[in-house]
Amino acid sequence: MNKPRIGITVGDPAGIGPEISIKAAADPKVLDLCEPVLYGPHDPKALQPFTPGQVSAEAGRAAYDAIVMAVEHARAGRIDAIATAPINKEAFALAGIPFKGHTDLLAMLTKSGPAVMMFYAEQLRVVLATVHVALRDVPSLLTRELADFIIDITARELPRFGHPRPRIAVAGLNPHAGEHGVIGSEDDAVLRPAVEAARGRGLDVSGPLPADTVFGRAARGDFDVVIACYHDQGLIPVKLLAFGRAVNVTLGLPIIRTSVDHGTAFDIAGRGVADHSSLVEAIGLAARLATARHG
Numbered sequence: 001m002n003k004p005r006i007g008i009t010v011g012d013p014a015g016i017g018p019e020i021s022i023k024a025a026a027d028p029k030v031l032d033l034c035e036p037v038l039y040g041p042h043d044p045k046a047l048q049p050f051t052p053g054q055v056s057a058e059a060g061r062a063a064y065d066a067i068v069m070a071v072e073h074a075r076a077g078r079i080d081a082i083a084t085a086p087i088n089k090e091a092f093a094l095a096g097i098p099f100k101g102h103t104d105l106l107a108m109l110t111k112s113g114p115a116v117m118m119f120y121a122e123q124l125r126v127v128l129a130t131v132h133v134a135l136r137d138v139p140s141l142l143t144r145e146l147a148d149f150i151i152d153i154t155a156r157e158l159p160r161f162g163h164p165r166p167r168i169a170v171a172g173l174n175p176h177a178g179e180h181g182v183i184g185s186e187d188d189a190v191l192r193p194a195v196e197a198a199r200g201r202g203l204d205v206s207g208p209l210p211a212d213t214v215f216g217r218a219a220r221g222d223f224d225v226v227i228a229c230y231h232d233q234g235l236i237p238v239k240l241l242a243f244g245r246a247v248n249v250t251l252g253l254p255i256i257r258t259s260v261d262h263g264t265a266f267d268i269a270g271r272g273v274a275d276h277s278s279l280v281e282a283i284g285l286a287a288r289l290a291t292a293r294h295g
Contacts, residue, residue, distance in 0.1 A: 086265075168226075192207075
C-alpha cells in the first residue's frame with residue numbers, strides 16, 4: 001500500500017503541542033513511514049489568539065475542534081490513524097467540554113463502547129483499569145464487571161502489537177495484593193475471581209500480584225502486559241523506564257489512535273525547546289498499526 005496518512009492533532013494551542021507537531025511532521029523518521037496531516041492551529045497566524053502557557057476556554061475549544069475533525073476524517077477513510085498532542089483538562093472545562101481527556105471523548109465521537117488506555121513501550125506495556133479519577137474513588141469503581149471487561153479487551157487487542165496469546169498480569173490494588181484480606185478486601189473479592197474466570201475462558205492471566213514487583217517482572221519478560229488498577233500505579237513505572245519513548249494507545253476504538261506520554265508543558269510553551277520524540281514514537285506506532293490493518 002501507499003504510505004498511510006496519519007492525522008496529527010496539535011492539542012492545546014497554548015502548550016507545546018503545535019511546536020512538537022510541526023517538528024514531528026518534518027522528522028525524517030516520520031516521513032519515511034507515513035504522510036502526516038496536521039489538525040488544529042499550528043502556523044504563526046493561527047496561533048496569534050493564544051498566549052503560550054495560558055489556560056483559556058478558547059484554547060480548549062480549538063483543541064476539541066481539531067480532534068472532532070480528525071475523527072470525522074478517520075471514520076470517513078480520509079486518514080488512516082490519529083496521533084494526538086496533549087490537551088489541557090482545565091481548558092476543556094473552561095470551554096464547557098465535559099471530558100477529562102481524549103479517551104472518553106474519542107469513545108463518544110466514534111460511538112464505540114468504553115475505551116481503554118494502554119501505554120506501550122518496548123520494555124513495558126500497561127493497561128489502566130481506571131484513569132482520571134480521584135484515588136479515593138478507585139476501590140468503588142473497581143468492580144467485577146470492570147475487571148472482566150479490562151482483561152478481555154486486553155487479551156483481544158494485544159495481538160495487534162505482536163503478542164498473539166498475551167501473558168497478562170493483574171496488579172493488586174492494595175499493598176502485597178491484600179495479603180489474603182489482611183490489607184483490604186478488593187483483591188480477593190474482585191480481582192482474584194475475575195482472573196480465575198478469565199483463566200477458565202482460556203486466557204493466560206496471572207494475579208492479582210503485588211504491584212511493587214509485578215512491573216519489574218514484566219520489564220524482565222515474565223509478562224507481555226500489566227493491568228494497573230489506577231493511573232499512577234501504572235504510569236510511574238512506564239515513565240520511569242521509558243519517558244519520551246512510551247506511547248499512549250486507545251484500545252476498543254474502531255479507529256487507530258495513539259498519543260504522547262506527556263502533558264502540555266505550559267512552562268516551556270513558546271520557547272522552541274520542546275522535545276518531539278514522544279510524538280514521533282506515537283506517529284510511528286500509528287503508522288505501523290495502520291499498515292498492518294491494511295495488510
